[in-house]
Amino acid sequence: MKVEIAGQDALIVYFADATSASVSAKIQLAVTNIRSQMPDIIIDMVPSYASLLVIFDINQCDLFEAKNRLGKALLNLDSKESGAGELIVLPVYYDLESGPDLEVIAERGKISVEKVIEIHQQQEYRVYAIGFAPGFAYLGEVDERIAAPRLATPRTKVPRGAVAIADRQTAVYPAQSPGGWNLIGLCPTRMFDPQKQPSMPVEVGDRIQFKAIDREEFLSLGGTL
Amino acid sequence: MSGFSVRQPGLLTLIQDRGRFGAHNLGLTNGGPLDSLAFDWANRLLGNDSNASALEISFGGLSLEAGVDTSIVITGAEIPCKINDEAINQWQTRSVKKGDRIELGYVTNGTRAYLSVAGGFDITPSFGSTATVVRENIGGLNGDKLQVGDHLPCASAALSQHYCVGSEAQPQYGNSATLRVVPGYQQDAFDPTQQWRFFNSEYLVSDRCDRMGFRLEGEAIHSGIVGMLSEGICHGAIQIPADGQPIVLMNDRQTIGGYPKIGSVIPLDTAKLAQLSPGATIRFKSISPEYAHNLHWLEKSRFERIQPVKC
Numbered sequence: 252m253k254v255e256i257a258g259q260d261a262l263i264v265y266f267a268d269a270t271s272a273s274v275s276a277k278i279q280l281a282v283t284n285i286r287s288q289m290p291d292i293i294i295d296m297v298p299s300y301a302s303l304l305v306i307f308d309i310n311q312c313d314l315f316e317a318k319n320r321l322g323k324a325l326l327n328l329d330s331k332e333s334g335a336g337e338l339i340v341l342p343v344y345y346d347l348e349s350g351p352d353l354e355v356i357a358e359r360g361k362i363s364v365e366k367v368i369e370i371h372q373q374q375e376y377r378v379y380a381i382g383f384a385p386g387f388a389y390l391g392e393v394d395e396r397i398a399a400p401r402l403a404t405p406r407t408k409v410p411r412g413a414v415a416i417a418d419r420q421t422a423v424y425p426a427q428s429p430g431g432w433n434l435i436g437l438c439p440t441r442m443f444d445p446q447k448q449p450s451m452p453v454e455v456g457d458r459i460q461f462k463a464i465d466r467e468e469f470l471s472l473g474g475t476l
Numbered sequence: 477m478s479g480f481s482v483r484q485p486g487l488l489t490l491i492q493d494r495g496r497f498g499a500h501n502l503g504l505t506n507g508g509p510l511d512s513l514a515f516d517w518a519n520r521l522l523g524n525d526s527n528a529s530a531l532e533i534s535f536g537g538l539s540l541e542a543g544v545d546t547s548i549v550i551t552g553a554e555i556p557c558k559i560n561d562e563a564i565n566q567w568q569t570r571s572v573k574k575g576d577r578i579e580l581g582y583v584t585n586g587t588r589a590y591l592s593v594a595g596g597f598d599i600t601p602s603f604g605s606t607a608t609v610v611r612e613n614i615g616g617l618n619g620d621k622l623q624v625g626d627h628l629p630c631a632s633a634a635l636s637q638h639y640c641v642g643s644e645a646q647p648q649y650g651n652s653a654t655l656r657v658v659p660g661y662q663q664d665a666f667d668p669t670q671q672w673r674f675f676n677s678e679y680l681v682s683d684r685c686d687r688m689g690f691r692l693e694g695e696a697i698h699s700g701i702v703g704m705l706s707e708g709i710c711h712g713a714i715q716i717p718a719d720g721q722p723i724v725l726m727n728d729r730q731t732i733g734g735y736p737k738i739g740s741v742i743p744l745d746t747a748k749l750a751q752l753s754p755g756a757t758i759r760f761k762s763i764s765p766e767y768a769h770n771l772h773w774l775e776k777s778r779f780e781r782i783q784p785v786k787c
Contacts, residue, residue, distance in 0.1 A: 384503060
């Protein structure tokens, strides 16, 4: 682990060179410690794959003090529960109607569309980072058999709730936007709702499982086609 | 509620308070005024709370009609301003009456002007802030830039005294700037030659600049990094993509990204950068974090020491 300067009021902690479940658990624990031990000087935090950006209030302390206190908050991050993080199940309507790239992924992996859907649900994913757009959670890592590169030409319009794959990451689009990920289904759960508290159903470090639902259930849960 | 109506919104006029903090965990960026000094003066001259909501007018073209008796002030970039066809000074509070038309032309020096009203505009905050980030569809009125016919609510207010900023204390907007940088992030991945080149070359402000980032053009520099994990990006971070041309990340930047960064421009100087037009020249200067800290406090005390002039 090493701590680097990011800016006059920001430090970045690098936990490892690559991401893994244990690195993710450590970052989550660090966030919790920092929140409870130094709330008087912390303005914002950005946890990501293997790092944590910590922005402090330059009117309350200097970089020297922030670094010292951060060092203390980062002691004892060896969590016994490597499975830390809440398990959240997200329903998905997987179908050619809702997932226009299912066939492309199936062809790439030389498997059936049904198998793609099965593999996507088989494992737990971890929320490695939230960014790109409000509520956009990067989940990893998908099975290599269903990994697929981003589209050469991004779509100008991806619907809200689209469940998508890019390389070994998967995500649910929180709002309608342009996007270059491969679309495999639609999720009726809103990933970002500014009117709701909390506005996101997941946070960094949580575990996600996808569960197939049929068209009717999708519609009854508020999904639209 | 009483307020102002928008007759012409101009090219890009946004409601801003000082910005949205503490919501990076949801992927929300900061927003807030690009030139925080000009914004702070606008609120201070009217005796407002320093976080009061005001308008950031990029490039100009704004026309408002007052539906209330109150006072306003316009700071920041030089821009022709009129109330009912009578030219008015910037950096000076003015009374307006119900029915008055406030018209701004187009910037003649600098790029961002700020219009504040006594008591601030009364906007409902989202995630603790009224700052508009159009890309996120958050803040302001419906998360968007001002549109024709928008209503900007505010209370009526009668100021007993008008104030201005003395001309010697007004910022000068030019066509060059030296941006002070606290080295950090992946700076070690840039070898000494690359760092020397970066801190000793002149860059030009390109025409690809917006509230997310300012792209510069000049000597390309390269790190040894080929692909890295996305990580948190702080305000002012200087990102060096594969083409070697620096991008200074501003208020509406994405909160995470995967390009190497050589350090971060201090906020005092991103404010200067924000007022520059394409073709302006930039130099970077490396400073220690301790010096950056001192500069922050010096500027703060300078701002507090300068007293608005009665007028």
